[in-house]
Amino acid sequence: MPELPEVETTVRGLDRVLRGRRIASVEARRPDLRHAMPVDLGQRLTGALVTDLRRRAKYGLIDTDRGDTLVFHLGMTGHWRIDPTEIGKHDHFIITTDDRRRLALNDARRFGSLDLVRTDELAEWPPIKALGPEPFDLDAHGLKKRLAGRSAAIKLLLLDQRIVAGLGNIYVCEALHRAGIHPLRAGGSVSLARLQRLVPAIHDVLAESIAAGGSTLRDFAAPDGELGYFPKSFAVYDREGRPCACGGTVARIVQNGRSTFYCPRCQR
Ligand SMILES: [Zn+2]
Numbered sequence: 001m002p003e004l005p006e007v008e009t010t011v012r013g014l015d016r017v018l019r020g021r022r023i024a025s026v027e028a029r030r031p032d033l034r035h036a037m038p039v040d041l042g043q044r045l046t047g048a049l050v051t052d053l054r055r056r057a058k059y060g061l062i063d064t065d066r067g068d069t070l071v072f073h074l075g076m077t078g079h080w081r082i083d084p085t086e087i088g089k090h091d092h093f094i095i096t097t098d099d100r101r102r103l104a105l106n107d108a109r110r111f112g113s114l115d116l117v118r119t120d121e122l123a124e125w126p127p128i129k130a131l132g133p134e135p136f137d138l139d140a141h142g143l144k145k146r147l148a149g150r151s152a153a154i155k156l157l158l159l160d161q162r163i164v165a166g167l168g169n170i171y172v173c174e175a176l177h178r179a180g181i182h183p184l185r186a187g188g189s190v191s192l193a194r195l196q197r198l199v200p201a202i203h204d205v206l207a208e209s210i211a212a213g214g215s216t217l218r219d220f221a222a223p224d225g226e227l228g229y230f231p232k233s234f235a236v237y238d239r240e241g242r243p244c245a246c247g248g249t250v251a252r253i254v255q256n257g258r259s260t261f262y263c264p265r266c267q268r
Pocket of ligand 1: 244245246247248249263264265266267
């Protein structure tokens with residue numbers, strides 16, 4: 001499943017093709033993904049100039065000179081293909097630029113979404129308005145306030161998009177491990193000193209992964225380039241029963257139906 005680094009990598013890859021270009025045409029090859037695409041998508045995007053590309057949490061944002069923002073979410077299986085040599089049955093939305101580049105949003109499971117929102121209303125758009133701060137805008141004091149009085153497990157609170165936006169299962173597991181914090185510990189009981197290790201750990205695991213994704217963009221211009229997916233290695237995620245660097249053994253528990261990987265020896 002794409003997490004924040006995949007979305008960031010995707011936005012950076014799309015930026016190289018779309019920024020400053022006019023959209024010559026768009027083609028919605030079905031009416032919906034997870035929910036219906038706007039019916040006036042083609043009318044509002046055709047001929048528009050792409051002025052900026054950004055990311056908020058796991059949403060990619062494509063701004064145009066008409067005051068619209070195309071908002072995409074990759075869901076479980078979504079990814080953009082650059083200059084695909086042929087269009088497949090899971091390529092649901094296609095943008096062609098004025099310099100004849102072609103971008104296809106491919107999403108086999110269709111948990112992703114496409115919306116068109118007025119750029120000046122984006123901050124008030126409910127899915128965005130509900131989000132907490134970006135991980136990179138968070139500091140330990142801010143996180144301490146957001147966790148105050150909360151008895152739920154720190155792992156679950158970090159996945160709550162209202163507390164911090166864009167963090168998914170993999171990076172929460174990895175950051176807690178780096179900070180030596182047990183995933184079941186009550187969020188409100190984690191000391192400021194430990195949050196001062198956790199917040200940089202969150203920044204580092206995300207930044208390292210974004211850097212790994214960025215390195216894959218070097219050859220993305222090849223036809224059929226797939227944006228946003230790249231190999232990664234983890235210290236605990238998906239490593240149940242394997243050794244931790246401390247000499248302990250990585251364990252797996254289930255919290256709210258999702259696997260948590262951690263080391264019982266170095267995470268307290
Ligand atoms: Zn360990």
